[in-house]
Amino acid sequence: MVTASHIDATKIITAVWAPGAVAADLAFDLPSYYPEIDSILGAYTFKLAEAAPNTWASQAIAPIAYAATIADNKITKVDGNSIRVGHALDASDLLVVTYRAT
Numbered sequence: 001m002v003t004a005s006h007i008d009a010t011k012i013i014t015a016v017w018a019p020g021a022v023a024a025d026l027a028f029d030l031p032s033y034y035p036e037i038d039s040i041l042g043a044y045t046f047k048l049a050e051a052a053p054n055t056w057a058s059q060a061i062a063p064i065a066y067a068a069t070i071a072d073n074k075i076t077k078v079d080g081n082s083i084r085v086g087h088a089l090d091a092s093d094l095l096v097v098t099y100r101a102t
Contacts, residue, residue, distance in 0.1 A: 011035065011101035022089040025069055027078045035101040036080030039063075043075045045085075046094040056094075061085060 015034045022028050030037070040063035049055040061075045070076055070086040078084055080102060089095065 013101045014098045016096050021091045024088045027082045027084050029081050037077050038100040038102045041098045043097045048092045
């Protein structure tokens with residue numbers, strides 16, 4: 001799903017995908033159909049609750065400037081196509097990232 005808004009010629013993108021299992025603080029790519037990241041505005045993880053079918057728990061993830069390591073519930077841009085999240089993602093997690101595109 002690609003959602004784009006134009007504000008003063010700036011593209012605001014909301015990317016939604018399931019990146020699969022990713023270890024904490026490990027760089028991974030956005031799907032290739034999303035435009036490159038200029039800056040991250042915000043993010044959420046949606047986790048499937050195993051005890052209650054079709055129930056999701058959301059977790060806000062705060063964007064930070066690039067750092068060598070990042071804490072839980074933080075997200076940072078590595079380059080135009082890659083990001084890092086400070087906590088591990090499970091195979092069933094959905095990641096929602098809102099960002100300015102280049």
